[in-house]
Amino acid sequence: MRRLLVLASLAALAVLLAAVPAQARMRPQVGCAPTGCWPVYSYGDQDTDVYAIQYFLRDRGFASFTPTGYYGALTTQAVERFQKAGSIPVSGVVGAKTWPELVVPVRYGQTNDAVRALQTELQQQYGYNIPVTGYYGNITRSDVMNFQKTHGLRVTGSANRATWHVLISAR
Structure with a gap:
């Protein structure tokens, strides 16, 4: 009975987490300026900011795909190319080091x-x-x-x- 209760609780938690939008699950930066932190986006995220990332990558010639707002393999590869070209540590993740160079x-x-x-x-x-x-x-x-x-x-x-x-x- 106890095991069933634990499993039911874990299943409910998984459903709740799946329902939380990607924006709410962003991983914030530490040591932020008073005006706010650059959010962190990586593979699997979906958000308006991901559209912006994709549009910036297109504007700078690192992507040719149509922006979807989903941070998938194409976005990750384009971010890696951008980071490599800009001498930014290559991670495929857009965070505090990439945003200021990307905008x-x-x-x-x-x-x-x-x-x-x-x-x-x-x-x-x-x-x-x-x-x-x-x-x-x-x-x-x-x-x-x-x-x-x-x-x-x-x-x-x-x-x-x-x-x-x-x-x-x-x-």
């Missing part, structure tokens, strides 16, 4: 995959009514300015490294 500052008038990463973050993580077009136009600039103001950042209308850090880590 790309974007500004008004640009059209690229880094802009798609920005629009995806604003739309899916922060609820902005912004289409994911890859074009940094008036809507994107206005939403970035609003985001910067709301989060105590210098309001520039451009997504610089500080803006990216808060977008990715402030949840």
